[in-house]
Every structure is written in C-alpha cells, then in structure tokens.
Amino acid sequence: MKSIQTVTSASNPRIRLLKSLQTVKGRRESGLFPAEGLRLTSEIRTPWEAETVVLSDSFWEEYRERLPQIVTDALAQGKDVLQVPDTLFQTICETQHPQGILAAVRRPEFRPENIARGERPFLIALENVQDPGNAGTILRTADAAGADGVLLSKGCVDIYSPKAVRASMGSVFHIPAAYTDDFPGTLRRLQADGIRVFAAYLDGSRSLYDADLSGGSVILIGNEGNGLSAGVAALADERIRIPQPGRAESLNASAAAAVIIYEALRQRLGGEAHAY
C-alpha cells in the first residue's frame, strides 16, 4: 500500500507531464488524458485505467476521512497519488473552479474491427467532426442509446480532450471510441460483414423515416460546416435526409446525430420500447 506523496514544485517532472495533457501533443506522446472532478473520476473503469491521481490541498482537507474509491484503489494498486497546493492544482486543470481531484487516465487502444457486437451491430462513425462539444455529446447520445461504439476518422477532434470528455458526461468511459487511419476501408470491412452504412446528408435521397435502420447499422455523421466528404458519402448504402419542413437550413451536428441514432433505436426496439 503506497501513501500519498506531497509535491509542491511546478518543475516536478510528474507535474510537467500532467500539465502537458491539456495539449493534443502531450496526450498523444503519453497515451494519457486528464479526467477532472469527483463525478467523472468515479466513472473510470477497465479497460480505462487511472495511472496517477492528483488531489489539491483543499480537496484533501475536505475528503481525508472519506477518500473517493479511485484514491484508495490507486494506493492499493501501488499507483502514484499526489497532493499539491491549490495554486499548482489549478495549473494542471482546464476548468476555472476545479473540485480538486484529477486522474491521468491510460487511453485504451480500441481496434475498429473489434467494436461491432452481436447480430445487429449498432455503430456511429464521425468524419472530421471538429467541435469537442459535439463529439462528446454524440458519444453521450450513442452511449444512452446503447450503441456498440463510435468510429472516428483521424481528422476528428481528440475525443479525449478535456472539453470532449466533459461534454460526454462520463460516456467516454462507457463505450469504445476508435480512431482509424483508413476511414473508408473500415466502413467497407463493416459492409463486407453485412452491416449497412447510412449517411446523414442534407440532400439525401431517402427520408430518415422511410429508411430501415433496424438491422446492423453504421450511422455516418460529417463535419459541422462541410458535411461528409464526397468519397465517404458515395460509399454509403443509403444517404438519408432528416425532414426539415421549417426554415432552418440544417441541424446542429449533435442534434442531427441524436435524431438519427434515436430513430435507429426506435426501430431496433420495435414493440419493446415500453420496456426502456
């Protein structure tokens, strides 16, 4: 059983590493990402793993008699738990009023081909989605709807950025998110397994409500400003449009994703919807 270590210097290498996790580069080089706050850190579970836990002095004062399980687990497993002054804690956080607990989490390397589950896989695939709030919100919606996971083209925002993790409200620890260098190739392999690819498309040839989304499905969502690339849209089995009888030109990317994901869920539940 390890004990909590006190660190006070901003130049301590572990503090420098923790600080670097606020950048894409720091997260890529270390394979770690930061999770802040009591609620979020309580959601961490295998295959995600907290490598280091950091507490602020104020947090320690408030919680010393009832340390969260993530802290006791980390100590029992011989991992680093650091206690740092509040001002130093602030420098490793992105939020302005942190609760005083942060974990550096090892990011699992999900393989796109291993995400689809069961006889009727249900996947969401994002191409070049840029806004971390949208990416995190879509992950949360996919999680709520019980999707198998989310595929991301390498041009997507980092789903493990603090803003995306926060928008996911913990869903980042519930369902797998896998980046793929070969986005079209990954979609084609899923198609070869009998999974149908549905592209959300403003000028889609079929109304969402006329499409059959009840089988194995991938729902493709494109970039906020430009939609799906022509190559990826061409590859889809169906291009579906969300009916828009009003005057708005389009929907927000995460609202569009929610509408399609939930229409797929409605069809998949069939007569069992009342049970959920």
Next chain:
Amino acid sequence: MKSIQTVTSASNPRIRLLKSLQTVKGRRESGLFPAEGLRLTSEIRTPWEAETVVLSDSFWEEYRERLPQIVTDALAQGKDVLQVPDTLFQTICETQHPQGILAAVRRPEFRPENIARGERPFLIALENVQDPGNAGTILRTADAAGADGVLLSKGCVDIYSPKAVRASMGSVFHIPAAYTDDFPGTLRRLQADGIRVFAAYLDGSRSLYDADLSGGSVILIGNEGNGLSAGVAALADERIRIPQPGRAESLNASAAAAVIIYEALRQRLGGEAHAY
C-alpha cells in the same frame, strides 16, 4: 436616403449603447440585441428589424462595391449606418475575429397566447434552460422541424444573447420565442385549448415511443442539471421518458429536445415523411 456616418470615438453615445448590448441589462433596457456577421444579418426580417447597422473600416473597403442588402435597406429607410475603425468595431463584438458587420435588432414582443397556430399547434416550452448554446440549438431544431414557436420561462437564459443567437444559426429570426412570467398559467391556457403538454422526464411513466404526439402538443424541456420543477412536471398531461438502454445517465438537454421534437414530427408527418 441617408448616407453612412463615420464614428471614431468610443465615448460616442451610440457606440456605448451598442457595447451595452453584450449584457443582459443593456439588452433589456434598450429592447435591442446584436446580430454579428454577414450570414446572420442577412436573415433578419419582419417582425425583427435592424435599427442600426455598423460596419468596420475593413468591411467597408472590401464590400463598398457590393454592400449587403441590409445596409442598402437601412439607408433607404433612413436608419443609422455607422462606419467605425476596426479596433472600435472589435469592442462592440463578442466574437474574436468579427467579419465587420453588426446590426442592433429590435426585439419583437411575442405574446405566448398568439404563438400556437393551426389545428394541431406544435410548441416547445423551456423551463429554466441555462446554457445559451442549448437554448439556441433547441430553437434551431424547433425551426427545422417546423414548430410554431418556443415558450420560455423567465428563468431561462436570454435567447437574444450573442451565444444563443449564434447557436441558433439564424433560427432566432425564423420562429417566435416568447418569454412568460407565468409559465404554469401559460401551459394551462394552452391545455384549455385542447393542446396536450408532454414533459421530458428521466423517470417518466411512458416511453416516448408509446406516446401519441401527433395532435396539438407542447414539449416541455427542463433545466440542464435539475430537469423540470415538480410543479410544472405535475401539470403535464404525460411525462415521457426517452429510452436509454445504454449506460449514460441522461442526454444533453438539446439532444433530448431533438429526439422528442423529431419523434413528434415523425408522428405528425405520418405517411407523408417521404415528401420532406
């Protein structure tokens, strides 16, 4: 026909008024709100009205030969069109890299009782929604789905704040948004007209997909953290839950709104969905 006036002083009363529109207080006292950028200002139409249009020097240089219609209209109608130095323009804007055009828009006073239209009204009602991004996105979704309008409790965020206007992507100029001091009373009056009130509720007794949303409907969305107040939820004709077979505890407010609004649209369109 007026001509464009040059203003260079930050202490000019009109500049001070424009600056004040970034605050709730300034917008409330003047009845005006700011709309920034070419796209957004091009969406302004009756009953919304641009009272003043401001151009930056750079914008004028770039667009002097092809002034946007909002500028020529304002001049023709004898309204103020101001040209200001770029640095001064920046001080009246919320965005960091403004395009150089901003309009101060007169906010119409919609009356809640006048918003419902036709035999099957379709309204969204927000209680204490706090995030401007959520409020603007819900307005955009309601607009896309062809809803009649949005009712807001007085505890909601200002739908005319720059962030909410931006998130609405112009929908703030497409459908009416009406604040009401007596939110429960307004809902009861709609019920007296035969309109059914559906409350989005995590523990709702009926699955969304078992509810009949095809008639005159109000969809109630509550605060991001606390949901609907007990009093308002009790008043609803039905409390509906969005099925969540996955592990997320809840959906983002604007994603939840999108799911319910579009399920209502699906039911309202019936066999005509293919036409939209």
